[in-house]
Amino acid sequence: MAVVKPFICIRPAKENAAKVASLPYDVYNRKEACAAVAGNPVSFLNIDRAETQFSDDVDTYADCVYEKARELLDTQIAEGVYVTDAGDHYYLYELTMDGRSQTGIVACSSIDDYVNGVVKKHENTREDKELDRIRHVDTVNAQTGPIILAYRQNETLKAIVAEEKAKPVLYDFVSDDGIRHRVWKIDDPAQTAAIEAAFAAIPATYIADGHHRAASAVKVGLKRRAENPGYTGEEPFNYFLSVLFPDEELMILPYNRVVKDLNGMSREQFFEAVKGKFELEEIGKEPYAPAEKGTFGMYLDNTWYALKVLPQYRSADPVKGLDVSILQDQLLGPVLGIGDPRTDKRIDFIGGIRGLKELERRVREDMEIAFSMYPTSIEELLAVADAGLLMPPKSTWFEPKLRSGLFIHKLS
Secondary structure, eight states: OOOOOOOEEEOOGGGGHHHOBBOOOOOOOOOHHHHTTOOOOOTHHHHTGGGGGGGTSSSSTHHHHHHHHHHHHHHHTTTTTTTEEEBOOEEEEEEEEEEEEEEEEEEEEHHHHHHSSSSEEOSOOHHHHHHHHHHHHHHHHOSSSSSEEEEEHHHHHHHHHHHHHTOOOOOEEOOOOOOOOEEEEEOOOOHHHHHHHHHHHOOOOOEEEOOOHHHHHHHHHHHHHOOOOOOSOOOOEEEEEEEEEEEEGOOOOEEEEEEOOOOOHHHHHHHHHHHHEEEEEEEESSSOOOOSEEEEEEEETEEEEEEEEEEGGOOOOOTTHHHHHHHIIIIIIIOOOOOTTTTTEEEEEEEGGGOOOHHHHHHTTOOOOEEEOOOHHHHHHHHHHHOOOOOOOOEEEEOOOOBSSSSBOOOO
């Protein structure tokens, strides 16, 4: 059963929330991060990507970068950019994009639940990406980038969330990308106890987005345990910052594919190979987004096509039945020669937030063919995690992105 606790939160003073809130650290390269923090010294990205405080000749992963992150956070707390709430609280975080809202419970999840599989994963992590965040969390002595966890819809939690959202908000602002962010603090001890009890009756939570942040946070917690052999299990480092959403509120966008060439085939040879596994229909110039599972858009030679996988190539297996698996196993691999999409330089992946015109642009500029995907469903994600399996790379693109800096969990 899930251990999900309230916590002592460090958060921006109300007047600073909109300026502090920043997109996750990993959506920017170094140049983009430097541009994003220009003119906004309290943007949390200054702390999340502290190399922005140095000239380009300083290595992104130098010790001084992590020390700078800690210095900036400590200084800004001392200067009143942030406040520290008294006592343990849960918070609600609502994001509204294009008229659609989702509301998560901000809390701390147990690292033991992660280790023991109560917090379920669907992705492998890369050690090099983990190491950066391990050093950041450990040096700053705080978790600052929340992990999106999903839980299966729960009527008790749904009712509590609705009641609390009727109360006055803590923050209410619209970010530059048009997303509205609203936050509530739960002050009622009875509601706090009810939330903790409701999660204690839930058998599992699921990492939706933030596998590397979660793995890094857990490894820092285990490191602190090794350094403090007399730990009780109640210390803050035994928990990691998370925002828990009911499964039906999360939105997954497609993760589209573009490929460099036709693997030495002519257009006619390629079409013949495709027709062995898919129904092929020419659509024309209008960008095509598939409307159901098992269908794909394909853009080649300034023309869009619709593909529909033949019934014998579908699968009931939770991983092999995913559209990203079908495309890889039946077309990208055997026809276009993309062996390992994680490492093959001939393929690239484009988040659905960027739209189909981005696929056309890439084909005009540096690729030959593009595929638009039907989005993986949250039900498919949970089924993969429940089976103890892993999703193929680049299966899901979650929007909207949670902001960093609104909730900070100190480790000691």
